[in-house]
Amino acid sequence: MNNNNRYEYPPVFSVDATGHLPQQQHYHQHHPQMSAAGRMDPALVPCWTFPPARYHSKRRGCGGMTSAAGTLLIMVLLMVFAALGLGAYQIMKIQTELAQLKQELHIQTESRAPERLVGNPIKDPDQTKHSQAAHLMGQTQNIESNPLQWESHHGRAFTDGVVYRGGGLQVNETGLYFIYSRVDFLSKSCHFRDSVSHTVYVKRIDGSLMTLMGDRREGYCRVGSTEVWRDGSNLGSVHLLKKADWVFVNVSKPALMSKSPYNNYFGLFKLT
Template sequence: MSCDHRYPFPQVFLVDGGGGPVDPAQPPSLVPCWTSPPVQERARSRGRSGGFMRVSPCLTLVVLLLFLLVFAALGFEAYQIYKMKTELRQMKQGEPVTESNMVQKQIGLYGPELHDKDKDDRPAAHVIGQIQRETFHKTLRWEPKGGRAFLSGGVTYQIEDGSLRVNESGFYHVCSRVELIFKSCSSTASFVHSVFVRRVGHPSPITLMEAHRDGLCPQQLDHPWTSDSFLASALKLQKYDRVFVNVSQPRYLSHEHYANFFGLYKI
């Protein structure tokens, strides 16, 4: 084996097929053989080349956090879309939105409807006239269950005195109507229709509303005549107040159940 010094570094040795030396003047059928670089040089070069492909742990964490942020944003948007679809479905199933409803909402005249539970729990009462044939009380008695009469929300009817008792303080709409039939009307015929309350701590009754009717039949004397009176107002009542209706001439009250009534409800 001989070394041909015509080649630069790395050195190239020429060998023949049998492993013996070959004359440098014979270039054909020669196989070049380069010497391997030192082990330290190869390790250093491998380390320099691998530095470009190595990924920092901090960079990996930042990328993962970015992915999590993107997925969280997508999930939130999906939830918002689902919520909007649910609200639209509920609106379609409910009352249709008309132009008049939109105008009422804009000017503040629209009030939300009460749920069934709220309607049942609202303090309210409606009682109808009780027919009396022998004993006539100026403070009227009522039927709390017959016909369209009802009691709800803690309002109770006191059988002993004919009052409606409220169990909550607040503003109430109170109304009463009476109808009187005079068999023989005269120029002096008259009656008084009033609503009053008895309150804890007040010994005397407090008048809430009152109406005076006189001169009922000035044109046709000694003939039957019918007259009525209706009272209604928004009043502030206190807990345990008892509300009454009084008529000065109860014997002339109509015997029609729906002609005389008394009611209240909390506003």
């Protein structure tokens, strides 16, 4: 068998770096080199290279930053400017409120100025002044209970800044006081000429006595009647008391007073 077959190879095209065909060469040349066995070695296959890979760099914006980084930077700047704007608004709001508060305080100060001009001192609300007041309730009296004795601790009775002792109230400050007293008389029999009196008086530090108020009742019952009669006396007015003054209540017939503690009472409180 004859092995002198000739092999034809397909044409090979070479291209440059831009991908164009500068020339077309047909490699039909056969080399006469023969192998030791008498065969014709095929021609060497030419080597070629593809166009080199082009390096496509990412598009970059100003300063070499990518578009995503630029967008993020813009968002951060917007947030910073928004925070600064909000802070400026809050500061302006606080300044406005402070200005309004100062204006209100100025108006209040001006409104109190006439009080200073006329000599009325402005009272400090933080200073607590001890009050001067007392309310005494009736209790069972003896036949000769003068002055009258009172209940000072139980029920609605109290003393505040005032001393109670021996039926009297002693004030600790000089000033105007409202003094009041009520007595209730109750009995089953009486005489035509009978009368009852109700008196409030003050005892000074030097021992002198002075009547502050008085009431006298005559003809308060019907002679010969078997029904229980009842009558009351009320006294109350403003008086100037001096420090250490004692105030007492006296009635002409203590035995005729009713036993109700709510119908018999005595008290005072300081006005100025």
